[in-house]
Amino acid sequence: MHFLTKTLYFPPVTEASVEGLLAVGGDLSLPRLQLAYRSGIFPWFDADEPILWWAPPQRMVVHPATYKPSKSLRNLRNRGLFTVTRNTQFNAVITHCQRVPRRGQTGTWISRDIIRAYTAWHALGEVVSYEVWQGDRLVGGLYGVDLGHVFCGESMFSLVPNASKLAFLQLVEDLKAQNYALLDCQVHNDHLEKLGAFEISRAAFMQILHKEDWSELGSD
Numbered sequence: 353m354h355f356l357t358k359t360l361y362f363p364p365v366t367e368a369s370v371e372g373l374l375a376v377g378g379d380l381s382l383p384r385l386q387l388a389y390r391s392g393i394f395p396w397f398d399a400d401e402p403i404l405w406w407a408p409p410q411r412m413v414v415h416p417a418t419y420k421p422s423k424s425l426r427n428l429r430n431r432g433l434f435t436v437t438r439n440t441q442f443n444a445v446i447t448h449c450q451r452v453p454r455r456g457q458t459g460t461w462i463s464r465d466i467i468r469a470y471t472a473w474h475a476l477g478e479v480v481s482y483e484v485w486q487g488d489r490l491v492g493g494l495y496g497v498d499l500g501h502v503f504c505g506e507s508m509f510s511l512v513p514n515a516s517k518l519a520f521l522q523l524v525e526d527l528k529a530q531n532y533a534l535l536d537c538q539v540h541n542d543h544l545e546k547l548g549a550f551e552i553s554r555a556a557f558m559q560i561l562h563k564e565d566w567s568e569l570g571s572d
Contacts (some may be wrong), residue, residue: 353373365393368407372406372407376404380395390446394406394443412533434515445494480498492511494519505538
């Protein structure tokens with residue numbers, strides 16, 4: 353494990369621990385965040401911890417070109433009960449992601465410092481939100497980092513059942529239309545798996561991140 357200083361640097365991702373922890377410390381400045389994501393690294397830490405930087409050995413991803421939403425999700429969208437927008441309420445989305453309770457969790461990794469950093473990054477157009485509306489009420493959404501050919505999903509929320517799934521579906525369809533290689537979901541959880549995400553190795557993820565080979569990506 354590496355301890356970062358003010359110098360803008362990350363060690364190679366192959367030096368991460370078995371769990372995927374690569375480095376500790378540094379800051380959440382825009383140059384460091386940009387370098388991290390472009391290097392296959394992301395911050396994830398609790399408010400009472402130092403900044404922890406991760407490059408897990410397995411990466412949870414979605415391949416937009418082959419993604420097939422479930423029949424129930426298609427039916428939900430087709431009912432026309434919700435509308436989805438892009439980049440209209442970023443501050444509201446990230447704040448809801450911070451505050452909405454999650455099953456099995458007692459806190460949140462989205463600290464004030466995270467909100468401040470990603471809001472500044474959003475102003476540059478590299479962090480994007482999707483909003484789900486029921487009438488004029490914001491009921492779901494997600495946000496993430498747009499790297500141009502890979503989109504790194506950060507967090508999602510729902511105030512009513514299934515709302516965030518519609519934001520997820522719209523995001524994947526937009527990525528497919530723009531020929532993105534991957535939607536990066538970072539680490540495994542059951543909810544993402546039910547939405548169609550699967551794991552690939554860190555080495556495969558890094559190849560795709562660096563645009564070396566998209567051709568053999570699949571869930572097998």
